[in-house]
Amino acid sequence: MTDPVPQAQGELAERIRAEIRAHGPMPFATFMARALYTPDLGYYTGPREKIGTGGDFFTSLDVHPAFGQLIGAQLIEMADRLPDGPFTVVEMGAGKGLLAHDVLRTVQAARPDLFARLTYAIVDVSPDLIARQKQVLAGFAAHTRWYADLEQVPRVTGVFLSNELLDSLPHHQVVMTADGLREVFVEVRGDGFGEVLREPSDVRLNRVFERLGITLPEGYRTEVNLAAEEWARQVSERLSIGYVLTIDYGYPADVYYRSDRRTGTFLCYHRHKVSEDPYSRVGEQDMTAHVDFSSVARAGEDAGLEVEGFTDQAHFLVGMGITRLMERVLARDGGDPENSAEFQAMRKLMDPHGMGKAFKVLVQRKQVPAGGLSGVRFKAFDVSDLLGTTPR
Numbered sequence: 018m019t020d021p022v023p024q025a026q027g028e029l030a031e032r033i034r035a036e037i038r039a040h041g042p043m044p045f046a047t048f049m050a051r052a053l054y055t056p057d058l059g060y061y062t063g064p065r066e067k068i069g070t071g072g073d074f075f076t077s078l079d080v081h082p083a084f085g086q087l088i089g090a091q092l093i094e095m096a097d098r099l100p101d102g103p104f105t106v107v108e109m110g111a112g113k114g115l116l117a118h119d120v121l122r123t124v125q126a127a128r129p130d131l132f133a134r135l136t137y138a139i140v141d142v143s144p145d146l147i148a149r150q151k152q153v154l155a156g157f158a159a160h161t162r163w164y165a166d167l168e169q170v171p172r173v174t175g176v177f178l179s180n181e182l183l184d185s186l187p188h189h190q191v192v193m194t195a196d197g198l199r200e201v202f203v204e205v206r207g208d209g210f211g212e213v214l215r216e217p218s219d220v221r222l223n224r225v226f227e228r229l230g231i232t233l234p235e236g237y238r239t240e241v242n243l244a245a246e247e248w249a250r251q252v253s254e255r256l257s258i259g260y261v262l263t264i265d266y267g268y269p270a271d272v273y274y275r276s277d278r279r280t281g282t283f284l285c286y287h288r289h290k291v292s293e294d295p296y297s298r299v300g301e302q303d304m305t306a307h308v309d310f311s312s313v314a315r316a317g318e319d320a321g322l323e324v325e326g327f328t329d330q331a332h333f334l335v336g337m338g339i340t341r342l343m344e345r346v347l348a349r350d351g352g353d354p355e356n357s358a359e360f361q362a363m364r365k366l367m368d369p370h371g372m373g374k375a376f377k378v379l380v381q382r383k384q385v386p387a388g389g390l391s392g393v394r395f396k397a398f399d400v401s402d403l404l405g406t407t408p409r
């Protein structure tokens with residue numbers, strides 16, 4: 018398929034080539050997992066600075082602390098709808114620990130009674146980010162805990178929280194051909210990598226589209242994030258009573274797999290530059306794809322999570338009261354939006370041409386009555402936009 022990419026050098030690339038030479042071409046999802054998670058050499062498991070000015074990308078947490086503060090306010094509302102007793106927030110993929118910090122600070126200030134029974138647990142794969150999280154959260158040592166994976170998290174009453182986790186999970190790449198759906202496998206070509214199409218390595222790759230009622234046109238290439246569906250099942254297993262609050266860029270399936278989006282959403286980030294080439298800088302660039310929220314919601318439903326709401330980041334933040342914070346900052350800074358860096362930063366979180374619309378917020382609930390959450394009261398979508406009317 019693609020031409021050889023000779024610049025894929027480095028120890029990690031060589032190790033992956035050795036694995037392919039020994040075992041044959043590997044599914045793209047396996048290549049991506051090796052590039053992100055190989056101990057010491059992978060993008061997330063290596064020491065490279067990843068998030069922020071000196072890294073490869075920014076997230077909402079880098080933009081303004083109002084983001085974490087308002088998520089904290091949403092978690093308080095959620096806690097108030099749950100039985101009294103220990104309240105646990107499990108954040109998976111906590112980056113530099115800023116969301117955890119802003120949430121803990123918000124709950125501590127607004128609700129000391131809840132703070133007293135709050136545990137904030139983090140699940141992450143990145144040793145250097147975990148070290149950073151521990152530094153940032155040193156002042157909350159009595160309320161924080163780390164787990165190496167979801168399996169180790171005890172069943173909790175509380176909330177599973179993530180921001181920009183699902184987009185970074187290794188996904189499969191597929192292409193619709195005249196002979197049916199084929200999967201992209203990675204092979205060695207010269208001293209680089211190339212791609213070949215094969216029968217899907219996992220029957221679920223075909224089932225995803227059957228279940229969504231979507232027929233891909235010939236020549237269409239896209240991603241399938243089976244790991245995100247597996248994640249929804251695992252989260253539901255670990256949640257006794259409570260909510261799942263998931264923020265990421267993505268779409269409902271009918272938008273994601275629209276017939277004109279013929280090359281998928283896969284992108285790499287290196288030093289704030291975007292590329293579509295996964296085979297250079299192996300282990301030195303982030304690799305992501307948008308999230309098909311319909312499949313995540315359906316996997317959750319199968320596992321006992323009901324959809325409470327689905328909206329975009331701007332509607333979520335307005336629902337949580339960001340405009341009051343913006344007015345306060347503007348008044349403090351003299352009233353001219355152009356002269357208030359903080360006002361501009363908050364506006365960026367809501368940008369209808371950027372973060373405000375690209376990022377979506379999915380709230381699922383388990384064993385909790387519906388309603389009562391400010392973050393999803395202004396709807397950018399109906400739940401039917403997410404779950405559709407096709408057979409489940």
Ligand SMILES: C[S@@+](CC[C@H](N)C(=O)[O-])C[C@H]1O[C@@H](n2cnc3c(N)ncnc32)[C@H](O)[C@@H]1O
Binds near residue numbers: 068110113180186
């Ligand atoms: C794109 S960063 C987002 C960080 C943070 N949530 C933020 O918004 O700034 C992805 C985070 O997920 C973690 N991560 C990636 N894959 C993971 C996995 N399979 N399990 C747990 N954490 C993972 C990374 O180490 C990193 O902390």
